[in-house]
Amino acid sequence: MSGLALLLVVGAAGLFFGLPRRLIAAVLALIWLAIVLLHLTSPQAGAMFGGSLRGWLFGGVLAVLVVAYRVGLGWLRRNAIAGQEPPQQAADTGLTDPELDRYARHLVLREIGGPGQMKLRQAKVLVVGAGGLGAPVCLYLAAAGVGRITVSDGDTVSVSNLQRQVIFQTRQRGEMKADAAAANMADLNPHVEITPVTRALTDTDLPLIAGHDLVLDGTDSFATRDLVNRLCVEAEVPLLSGSIAQWEGQVTLYDPARGAPCLACIFPEPPAPGLAPACAEAGVVGPLPGVIGSMMALEAIKHLTGAGQGLAGRLLLFDGLYGETRMIGISRRANCPVCGSALEATPKAT
Numbered sequence: 001m002s003g004l005a006l007l008l009v010v011g012a013a014g015l016f017f018g019l020p021r022r023l024i025a026a027v028l029a030l031i032w033l034a035i036v037l038l039h040l041t042s043p044q045a046g047a048m049f050g051g052s053l054r055g056w057l058f059g060g061v062l063a064v065l066v067v068a069y070r071v072g073l074g075w076l077r078r079n080a081i082a083g084q085e086p087p088q089q090a091a092d093t094g095l096t097d098p099e100l101d102r103y104a105r106h107l108v109l110r111e112i113g114g115p116g117q118m119k120l121r122q123a124k125v126l127v128v129g130a131g132g133l134g135a136p137v138c139l140y141l142a143a144a145g146v147g148r149i150t151v152s153d154g155d156t157v158s159v160s161n162l163q164r165q166v167i168f169q170t171r172q173r174g175e176m177k178a179d180a181a182a183a184n185m186a187d188l189n190p191h192v193e194i195t196p197v198t199r200a201l202t203d204t205d206l207p208l209i210a211g212h213d214l215v216l217d218g219t220d221s222f223a224t225r226d227l228v229n230r231l232c233v234e235a236e237v238p239l240l241s242g243s244i245a246q247w248e249g250q251v252t253l254y255d256p257a258r259g260a261p262c263l264a265c266i267f268p269e270p271p272a273p274g275l276a277p278a279c280a281e282a283g284v285v286g287p288l289p290g291v292i293g294s295m296m297a298l299e300a301i302k303h304l305t306g307a308g309q310g311l312a313g314r315l316l317l318f319d320g321l322y323g324e325t326r327m328i329g330i331s332r333r334a335n336c337p338v339c340g341s342a343l344e345a346t347p348k349a350t
């Protein structure tokens with residue numbers, strides 16, 4: 001067999017068996033060296049592999065040049081990619097090294113980046129209800145690095161919650177939902193500050209609402225939703241609201257202080273008894289709160305970072321049974337009992 005054929009067979013076999021490229025190159029270099037040495041020491045033995053000493057030396061130099069060219073090209077390419085990274089991802093983001101590592105997938109998003117991640121870290125968000133919708137909201141907001149999250153819920157974890165409230169573990173049944181959720185959020189991300197509030201909100205909670213940049217409500221009682229809406233309107237804090245029943249859900253951002261309607265503009269009256277039964281009576285498919293709660297978390301991140309177009313003035317409807325989404329425009333009502341102009345015209349008693 002000629003030396004050239006030997007090199008080709010060895011190289012092809014190495015590639016076929018998936019051996020490391022460096023190993024194949026080292027074996028080929030050894031064979032080449034042996035042939036050159038044979039040519040030098042015993043020209044008759046060297047002639048068995050064909051070619052001349054000059055030919056083999058020329059071939060070796062050519063191979064070294066090709067390898068050097070490829071290595072150099074790879075080095076230039078890596079340096080060019082490193083040079084393209086936006087400067088905001090460097091040390092001037094104000095984020096620590098562990099945070100840069102944790103939020104790397106946010107930092108490369110043009111709409112979030114270092115400045116957006118800092119906005120998330122500085123944000124104060126209140127999540128009302130750690131139930132079906134609250135579970136994904138709490139998990140995703142904690143994971144995303146929303147700096148301060150308050151979770152309020154007056155209920156305890158029951159086994160029938162676990163079919164959809166994925167923030168809880170079976171061993172946590174009987175614990176206060178706010179405490180159990182806070183513990184699991186802290187486990188997920190130690191960089192965020194979680195404050196559990198182990199009771200339902202009341203009409204004296206205006207200071208609590210006013211201390212936050214954004215409120216997310218995923219409770220399933222009209223009385224609570226109405227109360228949270230009133231407090232948010234009064235405190236001028238935007239309210240991201242989600243609701244679910246059986247296979248359907250909806251999400252919107254209520255924010256009358258900035259032109260969007262409030263809950264009472266759209267649903268001025270409580271539903272007739274029996275018309276909108278709670279999940280316990282009507283049932284709810286397990287992943288549905290995951291879909292709607294994740295949308296709420298997504299809209300919260302958009303709202304806090306200023307990315308994209310939010311849901312102010314738009315109500316997103318999702319029908320899980322048919323896999324359809326629909327968007328309808330919603331607007332403020334001048335005679336809304338909560339945010340209407342009649343109310344604004346009346347000076348508040350002091």
Ligand SMILES: [Zn+2]
Pocket residue numbers: 256261262263264265266332333336337338339340
């Ligand atoms: Zn209103």
